[in-house]
Structure formats: C-alpha cells, structure tokens
Amino acid sequence: MEVSMNTKGFRRYGKQVREAEVAGNVLRLPNGFLGKQLLPLWLHPNYILLEDFLVRNTKGDAMDVDEEFKVRKSQFHLVGTPGIGKSYFGHYWFFKQAKDGKRVIWRSQGGVFVYFDFSLEDPFVHASSDYVVPGPWLEDIETIWLVVDGGCKGLDHDGFVLQCVSPGRSGYHEFAKDVGVPFHLEAWTLEELMRCRDALNLGFTDEELAERFYYCGGLPREVLDKRKTSQSLKDFMTTAVSWAPSWEAVIRDVASGADAISNYLLHYRLQRELGVNAVASDCVLQFTLKFASFFVEDLVVDKFQRLGHGKVREFFDFCQRVPEARALSRKFFEKNVHRKLQDGGGDYTIKDLVTPDKPHPVFELKPSSTKRLRRWEVTKVAEGKPSKDEKMRGSAVIGKGESVGLANLDRGCFVNSYAAVFKSLDSFVVPDIMIQCTCSLDHKIFWAPVLEVVQEYDRWYSLQGSTPPPYYRLIFIVPECRFRDFKFQGATSCFKYFGQSSHLTGIKRNDFFSLLLDTVTRLMAWFVTKSSRIAVPKARLESSVYST
Structure with missing residues (x-):
C-alpha cells in the first residue's frame, strides 16, 4: 500500500539532507529529521567510532564481507537506553549515505519505508507501509543500506541493515538479533x-x-x-x-x-x-x-x-x-x-606486603580536619591530548570552607581521572590523602595523574601560605574477599616507568602496606612524598599512620 500523505515532506527532507553539511560538529536541517522537530544533531564522539567500525566491516557487498559470517556482518543493531541518541546516529548514518550518493531505505518508527536514491536530482523515490524494493534496485540490493528506527518484525533485507532500538523491545529480539552484530551505545558524560x-x-x-x-x-x-x-x-x-x-x-x-x-x-x-594492536572503534563491542x-x-x-x-x-x-x-x-x-569513612573511620590493622609474615599492629584512623579541594575534569582535547579545566562551584571552592571529619565533604572533593585511559584516581581526596577503591586483584596504576594530584596539593598549600606535608598518602581499599590474594602486579612496570622518566630521578624504593577495615573491607596503602618522591623511611611511615 502506497503512502502519499507525507510524500511532499519526504521529498523536501531528501533534498535538505543532501545539501546539509556538518558545521561546528553540528548537523542542522531546516525542517528537522523526517518531520520530527528534534534538536539539531550534535556529533557525539562515539558516532565517529561507530561510523569507522561500520565502514571497515562493510567494505564491498554484504554477501562478500565474510562468507562464513556473511549475514552477521551485514546486520548491525545499535542498542542503548531510551533517549541516549540511537535514532540520531541512524539519521547521521543516513546523512553519510546521502553525501556518498548512495541508495538507502529508511524505516521509521511509524512503520513507513521511505526509499531514497541520492544519485538523482530528486532523491525521493517512493514511500510504502510494506517492504517493496523498486525493481531497478534489486541488482545492487547487497550494497543498499536499510536503516530501521525502532522494532521491525519478520523483515528480510539482503543488503546492509542498521537497526536503532532500545533493549528489551520486541523488535530487537525478533529482527535477526541472533545473526546480527549488537552495539551498545553508552551514556553521555557530563562534559x-x-x-x-x-x-x-x-x-x-x-x-x-x-x-x-x-x-x-x-x-x-x-x-x-x-x-x-x-x-x-x-x-x-x-x-x-x-x-x-x-x-x-x-x-x-x-x-x-x-x-x-x-x-x-x-x-x-x-x-x-586499547591494546597495542587494537583499532579504536573495535572497543564499541565490549561493554x-x-x-x-x-x-x-x-x-x-x-x-x-x-x-x-x-x-x-x-x-x-x-x-x-x-x-x-x-x-x-x-x-x-x-x-x-565512603559511607563508612564519613562516619569517622575506625580501627585498622596494617600488614606489610613485602614481608607478609610480620605481626599486624593496630592503629586508629580518624581524620580530624579536612579542607575541601577543587574538582578536576577532562573537558576538551587539544592537539590530540586531553587538557583539564578547573571546575569551581559554591562551597567546593578550594579554601572556602573547612569541615570536621569526612561527613561534610561534598562532591567537590572527588577527583576524576585526567584522561580516558587513566583510571587510577576516581575516588575522593583530602589535603594529604588520596583514597582509591578497587575490586581488582591486579590493580594497575597510571602514575601520571597521581603525580599531577601531588603537584596540585603542593600548589594549594603554597596558595594558602602553608607548608606542604612531608608526604601524601595514597590508600587503596579492597573487599575482604580480595585481600588475601591481592598482589600489586603493577609494581614492576611502575619502577620501569620511574627509571625512564627524567623528572622522577631519585626514586629508591616503594613501600606497600595493607590495612584492614573492620570485617567488611581491607585497605592497602603506600605513601607518596611531595616532589614526586616515593622514598620514605619505614619508621616515618609507621609514625605517620597513627592519628591524634
């Protein structure tokens, strides 16, 4: 059955898409996307990854990509939480086909199939509530993309398919899920x-x-x-x-x-x-x-x-x-x-990982006074390298307020990692303590963000006219079930890193310690000195742990 009520709108849309350009990372269409008055399309970084993956995996005809997995390699399902931007990527991929002068079929959520040939002056071919491919297209059907917005039952397309659908919807399960490649689109960051x-x-x-x-x-x-x-x-x-x-x-x-x-x-x-030999866009399949x-x-x-x-x-x-x-x-x-520490800390047992048979001394860790720190976040990329911007807001402004204990610390005390690959510091900090929670048995540490935090600490104390502490404590907290088998397997690579870094000369040794928090969690700690040094006499370490 032919659909004629929106023919004029489909024709106008096809022309607008072909004439459109991405400017300032934004794709704008005068009349919205297929009649929907949506916001303009902002080109999310993940869209570039998805685009690269689709291009690399669909070179040639759909049936020629991989003979053994030819169907799987021709059908792709973009899955994610409703409202996360799946349909927008469908529109973006449709736009890319238009700029290449391709034939493409759009299947809307309303169940209408719209056929476009962007090699023609008027790209719109026809619209139908049924899947009816124009006769002249059948010869090249293996190269033609069908973009599906939402679920679609019992459809068999011999070309490439991109389906944008929310998880749990019936269409995702009924439309070639078992033979297609699922993508999991992630939520956006605040930045x-x-x-x-x-x-x-x-x-x-x-x-x-x-x-x-x-x-x-x-x-x-x-x-x-x-x-x-x-x-x-x-x-x-x-x-x-x-x-x-x-x-x-x-x-x-x-x-x-x-x-x-x-x-x-x-x-x-x-x-x-990513691994050494990994392609950036391949990571979209891991979630x-x-x-x-x-x-x-x-x-x-x-x-x-x-x-x-x-x-x-x-x-x-x-x-x-x-x-x-x-x-x-x-x-x-x-x-x-965090909730447990906000209650004021407690009694801890410390164990030296280098000599695990040592007796376990008991001490009390109850921070008595902390100042609020600034929050750092990656907000832009300059010349391929992430750069950090300082976010100052309200009571989280550095030096503006002082709180007793940890109970009054707000989110301004949290330090995010400085780059996507630096996952080592995403917990909270106080002026001489960095606390990182981990459930891993072989937690890898990227020292660059640790050292940057140390430098920021030193700068903060300088601005306050105060003397920086003789060392900074980096405390790792691991679950009780992980404590017995925990080994810091990143130590060797860290020593190698120190040895190759001219600004880190003078590193003589590391001291790793483990702490026990009640019967629920256990902590491993070592101490980072100011001026990027990690060489502290052991007696100094023990005396510094006990709080007054």
Missing part, C-alpha cells in the same frame, strides 16, 4: 552534555546541568529537554527505581538481553582501553554495566544498607559473578566505603 549544550546554545548553566545529570545521568533526551525541571527528572528516576523490587533481576535481565523491569536503571559503558546516575547509586546503596550487612555482601557477590556487572560491584563497594 559531553556541556559540549552539546554549548554547540546548540541551549542556555543551561553548569550548575543546572550538573543537577540534572545527578538525577538522570547521561540521557541527552531527558537532561537537555527544557520542558522538564530538575524535580520532574528526580521524580521520573525515583519512579523507575521503585519498579525494581529485585536489583538482581534487573541486572540479570539486562545482561542477558531480556526484557528489563526498567530500561532507565542501568547504562552501558564502553571499554575504551560493562553502570548505574544510570549518581542519584540511582545513592538510592541502591541506601536500600541495601537498610537491609543490613548480609544483603550488602550478597548483592556485591552477585555482581561479581556477572561479568557485565563487575563494574557495578566496584561502584557499590566504593559507595559503602
């Missing part, structure tokens, strides 16, 4: 939302955007919607969490691709750390799960803490057994540690 806001001139302040991000996470459709208030976003996410009587079921369903209770509770995080937002994290931690230590331990162990959820277990563990 990416800010860049999009600036490019589109949306008008949110940094504080407003940060508050919306806290509640809703990296969902651009929700966070950047001016019609929605922060309170409405909070209510929206609270309702989503209330739909989840069992978080184990939510994680199990999402990890297996089944219908989750709510698609808004968890997001995908793409693996970005883990993360809580949708800081607000959701807080609600989950509060819930399990009310249920007691046994339930906390059960949930942590469950996440550890699900490969995609191990990052969740680390985040859950970190939140619990």
